[in-house]
Amino acid sequence: MEKSNNHLVIMAGGIGSRFWPMSTPERPKQFIDVLGCGRTLLQLTADRFKNVCPPENIWVVTSEAYAEIVREQLPEIPVQNILKEPCRRNTAPCIAYVSWRIKKMNPKANIVVSPSDHVVMDVKEFERVILSSLNFTSTTDAILTLGMKPNRPETGYGYIQADLSMASARNKEVFRVDSFREKPDLATATKYIQKNNYFWNAGIFIWNVSTIVNAFRVYQPNISDIFENIMPILGTDKEQEVINEEFPKCDNISVDYAIMEKVEEIFVFPANFGWSDLGTWGSLHEHTSQDAYGNACIGKNISLFETRNCMIHTTEEKKVVVQGLDGYIVAEKDGTLLICKLSEEQRIKQFSE
Numbered sequence: 001m002e003k004s005n006n007h008l009v010i011m012a013g014g015i016g017s018r019f020w021p022m023s024t025p026e027r028p029k030q031f032i033d034v035l036g037c038g039r040t041l042l043q044l045t046a047d048r049f050k051n052v053c054p055p056e057n058i059w060v061v062t063s064e065a066y067a068e069i070v071r072e073q074l075p076e077i078p079v080q081n082i083l084k085e086p087c088r089r090n091t092a093p094c095i096a097y098v099s100w101r102i103k104k105m106n107p108k109a110n111i112v113v114s115p116s117d118h119v120v121m122d123v124k125e126f127e128r129v130i131l132s133s134l135n136f137t138s139t140t141d142a143i144l145t146l147g148m149k150p151n152r153p154e155t156g157y158g159y160i161q162a163d164l165s166m167a168s169a170r171n172k173e174v175f176r177v178d179s180f181r182e183k184p185d186l187a188t189a190t191k192y193i194q195k196n197n198y199f200w201n202a203g204i205f206i207w208n209v210s211t212i213v214n215a216f217r218v219y220q221p222n223i224s225d226i227f228e229n230i231m232p233i234l235g236t237d238k239e240q241e242v243i244n245e246e247f248p249k250c251d252n253i254s255v256d257y258a259i260m261e262k263v264e265e266i267f268v269f270p271a272n273f274g275w276s277d278l279g280t281w282g283s284l285h286e287h288t289s290q291d292a293y294g295n296a297c298i299g300k301n302i303s304l305f306e307t308r309n310c311m312i313h314t315t316e317e318k319k320v321v322v323q324g325l326d327g328y329i330v331a332e333k334d335g336t337l338l339i340c341k342l343s344e345e346q347r348i349k350q351f352s353e
Contacts, residue, residue, distance in 0.1 A: 003053060003054070004054065004057070005109055005110050005138070006053035006057060006109075006110050006111075007059065007102055007106070007111045007209075008046070008052065008058045008114065009059045009098050009102075009111055009112065009113045010045055010046065010058065010059065010061070010114055010115075010116045011094055011114070012031075012061065012066065012070060013062045013094065014029075014117060015028055018278075019032070019034060019281065020338070020348055020349075021332070021333040021336035021338050029041060029278070030042045030045075031066065033315070034119075034284060035298065036298035036313070041118070041119070042060075042073055042116045042117075045114060045115075045116050046058060048126055048127065049112070051127055052130055052131060052134070056077070056078055056081070058074070058076075059081045060081065060082050061094045061097065062083070062084065063088070064085075070082050080235075083098055083101065083243075085097070085243075085247060086243060086244040086247050086248060087248050088252075089251070089252050089253075090252050090253055091255040092216075092220060092223060092254060092255045092257075092259065093252075093253075095113060095212070095255050096216050096220070096223050096226075096227050096250070097247065099111070099209055099212050099213055099227075100213065100231055103209045103213055103231075104231055104234050105235065106209070107209065109208065110134050110137060110138045110206075110207075110208050111207055111209055111212070112204065113204065113206075114204050115203050115204070118202070118277050119275070119277075119278050120273055120275055121287065122272075122274045125272070125273040126273040126275075129146065129269060129273065132173065132269070133174075133269050134206060136206075136267075136269075137211070138208055141265060142207075142211070142267050143206075143207045143212070143215065143265060144174065144266075144267045145160065145177070145201065145202075145204065145205050145260065145266070145267075145268055145269075146202045146206075147160045147200065147202070147269065148200035148201075148271060148272070149199060149271070149272045150198065150200050151193075152193070153189035154200065155184060155186055155189050156280075157200040157201060157277070158181060158183055158200075158201040158256070159180070159181040159192055159200060160177055160179075160181070160198070160201050160268050161177070161178040162198075162199060163176045164196065168267060171269075173269055173270070174267050174268070175267060175268055175270070176267055177266045177267060178197075199268060200275075201256075203277075205255070205260075212259070216258075216259065219263065220251070220253075220259065222251060226246050226247075226249055229246075230242050280345060281311050281331070281342060281345050282311075284296070284313075285311040291304070295307055295309065295310045296311050297313075298313045298314075298315060299312060299313065299320060301319045302322070303319075303320070303321045303322070304322050305321070307326070308326045310325050310326070310329070310330065310342075311328075311330070311331075312330045312331075313331040314330065314332045316333065316334075327341060327342050329342055329345060
């Protein structure tokens with residue numbers, strides 16, 4: 001497989017209020033150093049692909065409001081590879097736009113589509129899975145998604161039901177998808193993890209560019225027609241002007257509904273590389289090293305006394321002392337301090353408004 005044909009698409013347009021007060025609508029979580037490692041989630045996403053594709057083959061789809069932040073955080077990628085959506089239209093139009101853009105430049109392109117705000121603990125295994133997946137899609141007309149092996153009955157993720165009775169002849173780790181399942185209630189999620197053929201849907205997709213473009217032509221002709229008609233303009237100095245006019249005409253639909261649940265040649269690669277979408281403070285607590293009392297701390301000078309099961313994120317304070325808490329979030333950013341029970345973090349949105 002020729003790595004020069006490998007492309008990475010990072011979707012970085014999210015505006016969520018998760019991880020307040022660290023993240024804000026002006027700088028959502030993908031643009032902040034959530035893990036306290038000196039790299040933002042967007043930068044860590046790009047870092048994971050350094051042995052998969054060259055920097056000139058990395059694309060970021062975001063909004064006009066975040067384009068300059070992307071340029072600052074990923075200066076190694078060409079500025080023309082930062083595609084700016086004029087409005088939010090969910091993931092299907094986002095993926096269609098960048099797919100036609102890449103196809104015009106390289107009709108042999110092999111593409112990984114990844115969210116910008118997820119975390120991977122075992123980068124070596126992640127790289128192995130991605131390269132194996134790209135090798136699979138480069139020689140087939142199949143669409144491939146990654147399925148994360150669940151370790152708990154999680155209600156915050158969608159699930160993929162796989163047919164494990166027979167692996168693909170081209171890759172023994174790849175299996176056909178039976179169905180996609182919406183985020184379940186706890187009872188349903190518990191049933192899923194008692195079986196061995198249900199996996200978390202990580203929202204990471206692999207395909208060659210011809211496969212995905214043809215899928216849009218078949219299953220989403222309205223979206224396809226828009227990008228087919230403007231393809232001569234893509235890559236020119238008139239691109240943004242035309243995109244600003246035509247992109248809002250796209251249906252507001254996710255790629256899951258638009259393509260994944262309709263296409264016949266759909267496969268899943270079950271994987272286990274310490275993945276999380278870091279959707280909550282609780283998930284950050286789970287994926288951060290903990291002391292003997294279950295406390296996870298991100299910050300330079302934090303002292304804990306009689307404290308258990310807490311998530312402490314205070315990177316801007318010279319000294320932080322916490323005493324007597326059990327199961328709390330303590331987070332500070334730009335003069336705002338949050339102290340909240342981990343079990344009630346769903347209420348954080350109302351605090352931030």
